[in-house]
Amino acid sequence: MSGMAPAQESREQAAKGRASLAEDAAIRFRSPSPDGLVWRRWEDGAVVFHPPSGDTLFLDPASALLLEILADGSPHTVPSLYAAAAARLSLPVPSQDDRSADREPAKAGTPTLVYRLQAVSGPDQEALVTRAQALLDRLDRLGLLDRWMP
Amino acid sequence: MTVREWVDGAGGGLTPGADGAFGVRTGPFTCHLRLGLPDVAGTFLRMYSDFPAVSENDPADFHVAMRPALARRPFRRLATLTVDGTPKFGVFDRASAWPYFEWGMNACVSRLGHRHLALHAASLEARGGGAVLLGPSGCGKSTLTAALMARGWRLLSDEFALLRLDTGALDALARPVCLKNDSIDRIQAMMPQAEFGPRALGERKGIVAHLRPRPADVARMDESAPPRVICLLTLRPGAESVLAPCGRAEAMAAAIRHGFNYRSLGRDGFVLLSAAVEQCACFRLTLGDPAEAAALLDNVHPPLLRSSRLAYMPS
Numbered sequence: 001m002s003g004m005a006p007a008q009e010s011r012e013q014a015a016k017g018r019a020s021l022a023e024d025a026a027i028r029f030r031s032p033s034p035d036g037l038v039w040r041r042w043e044d045g046a047v048v049f050h051p052p053s054g055d056t057l058f059l060d061p062a063s064a065l066l067l068e069i070l071a072d073g074s075p076h077t078v079p080s081l082y083a084a085a086a087a088r089l090s091l092p093v094p095s096q097d098d099r100s101a102d103r104e105p106a107k108a109g110t111p112t113l114v115y116r117l118q119a120v121s122g123p124d125q126e127a128l129v130t131r132a133q134a135l136l137d138r139l140d141r142l143g144l145l146d147r148w149m150p
Numbered sequence: 151m152t153v154r155e156w157v158d159g160a161g162g163g164l165t166p167g168a169d170g171a172f173g174v175r176t177g178p179f180t181c182h183l184r185l186g187l188p189d190v191a192g193t194f195l196r197m198y199s200d201f202p203a204v205s206e207n208d209p210a211d212f213h214v215a216m217r218p219a220l221a222r223r224p225f226r227r228l229a230t231l232t233v234d235g236t237p238k239f240g241v242f243d244r245a246s247a248w249p250y251f252e253w254g255m256n257a258c259v260s261r262l263g264h265r266h267l268a269l270h271a272a273s274l275e276a277r278g279g280g281a282v283l284l285g286p287s288g289c290g291k292s293t294l295t296a297a298l299m300a301r302g303w304r305l306l307s308d309e310f311a312l313l314r315l316d317t318g319a320l321d322a323l324a325r326p327v328c329l330k331n332d333s334i335d336r337i338q339a340m341m342p343q344a345e346f347g348p349r350a351l352g353e354r355k356g357i358v359a360h361l362r363p364r365p366a367d368v369a370r371m372d373e374s375a376p377p378r379v380i381c382l383l384t385l386r387p388g389a390e391s392v393l394a395p396c397g398r399a400e401a402m403a404a405a406i407r408h409g410f411n412y413r414s415l416g417r418d419g420f421v422l423l424s425a426a427v428e429q430c431a432c433f434r435l436t437l438g439d440p441a442e443a444a445a446l447l448d449n450v451h452p453p454l455l456r457s458s459r460l461a462y463m464p465s
Contacts, residue, residue: 038417040424044397049420054413056420058403 037071154199173204177312177323177371178266179259180204184215187229189348190247197326197347197360200368212258216251218244233258246350249358252328256309259323260410266312266321267422268410273306273320274298276451279378280320282311282430284404289385290437293333296361297444300340305367306375310410315418318426319374324367326360333440334359340441379451380405380430383437391443392436393450401432 038049046064048057059067069084070076076084153174172183172194182204185191204210212234219228219241227244230237231254238257242250260268272283272291276298283291292308299305306312306322314321326347329337334357338344347360380401381393405423406412412419431450437443 038420040399040402040428042398042402045399047399047402047420047424049417051417054416056406058399 037067151203152199153195153201153203156203157195157199171206173206173208173210174198175202175204176255176325177307177321179211179263179323180208181255181258182206182210182213184213184217185251186215186217187244187247189244190216190229190251193248193347194251196345197362200363200365201324212262214251214254214258216247216254234262243351248348248360249328249350252326252360255325259310259312263312264411264414266314267412267415267419269311269313269405269412270309270408270410271311271405272308273311273322274303275306275320275322275373275375276303276448278375279451280306280311280375281379281381281447281451282320282377282405283381283383283435284311284401284408285383285385286408288330289383290333290440290443291383292327292329293337293440294383294437294443294447296327296329296333296337296344297340297440298447299327299361299364299367300337300441301444301448303448304370304375305363311377313377313422313426314374315415315422317374318422319376321374322367322371324363324371326362328358328360330358331356336440337361377426377430379447380427380432381447382432382434384434385437387438389436389438391438391446393443393446394434396432396434398427398430398432401430402427 036051038051040047041064045061046059046067048059048064048067049055050057057067065085065088066081069081069088153172172185172191174181174183176198183194185194213232215232215235217230217232219230228241229244229247229250230241231239231250233254238254239250260270269282269284270287271285272295274281274283274295281298281303283294285291295305295308304322305324305327306320307325308327309325310323312321312323313319329346334346334349338346341361345362347362349357349359351357382396382401382404402424405427409419409423412423415422433447433450435443435447
């Protein structure tokens with residue numbers, strides 16, 4: 001038991017959500033070796049070979065799209081990455097003053113990255129969004145992503 | 151010269167060595183053997199009689215030796231096996247020596263055969279196209295292989311899909327098919343003329359017996375086949391067999407999981423395997439009854455010349 005009133009707890013969660021949203025917006029990603037990736041695209045996803053590590057990545061279509069955008073070599077913040085994905089998917093781009101985290105405090109504790117992409121692509125894309133989160137984590141572990149605070 | 155001709159003395163130059171020394175070629179691999187157990191040497195001569203014999207003076211890809219081992223307790227008859235001089239499997243009962251010999255030969259291919267991308271899969275050919283059956287151990291690959299052989303498919307291997315690094319085609323080994331437990335009687339009923347090796351207790355696998363490859367499988371073992379079908383197997387005994395299409399990315403993921411040397415080959419392995427997947431129709435097969443499953447697969451394999459099918463021809 002935290003000993004905290006439910007209303008106070010949800011306010012704090014919302015505040016945490018806003019903080020991590022700001023943090024995500026500040027962190028920039030890019031793929032340091034996009035030319036080295038070897039791609040094969042099929043109807044059910046893509047398979048990508050990463051020569052320096054010898055790893056092979058299996059990507060669903062949404063994750064493949066995100067990596068494709070990253071692999072152009074230009075730096076992205078999380079919102080700009082999702083905005084690029086949304087543009088390619090012809091989805092509405094999230095606005096800067098998106099306050100959905102405040103409106104739904106029960107969701108504020110979920111990973112911000114996932115929550116933001118839900119806002120972009122709608123709840124029916126939830127599974128793909130979760131995959132995208134896993135993809136970014138994995139790319140990071142492989143050293144395929146540079147992160148820095150500008 | 152075949153092993154049978156060699157044993158019959160028809161070839162003249164080659165004679166069996168003093169301690170069961172043989173040389174044999176199975177597909178692209180040449181192996182020197184020293185089978186110091188008379189019953190294993192006898193089974194070898196029966197199961198491999200149609201394979202090409204090679205001289206001990208020819209270079210070999212690997213050397214397999216089987217010898218009696220000393221038992222601490224009286225009446226226990228034990229044996230050991232070495233691959234290129236290194237012990238493999240420890241000490242085992244001589245009654246199980248034949249399956250251990252076959253598994254030793256498998257270990258040679260999986261660990262030393264780097265001229266191919268080797269997958270842990272069964273592979274067959276029908277109507278000019280190769281089929282790769284992927285699945286974990288015990289999922290029914292060998293049983294389905296035998297069931298497809300009963301329908302006239304040509305055996306490449308029940309344990310490996312060997313993709314050539316130069317052409318991407320599937321090479322054949324045409325070695326005996328390892329059947330386990332209930333599958334032995336089931337396949338025997340399906341192929342009454344088929345010959346089997348001795349039944350033996352194979353540790354975790356239960357009772358095992360090897361189906362002798364047909365002479366025509368061995369005669370055509372130098373013919374490679376372009377891969378045309380990839381099938382991911384799931385065993386559901388007693389259930390209805392179901393064949394459903396699956397995506398190529400899923401098939402590629404499964405093939406990599408079952409690769410013996412995929413990572414060792416690096417980029418070449420990726421390019422080769424993805425090109426193979428690209429040219430294949432991919433399926434998921436729930437394997438209930440093997441005969442039923444074989445019929446399903448037979449229907450989707452590229453249609454072609456019925457005359458190219460092999461009939462079972464006992465030697």
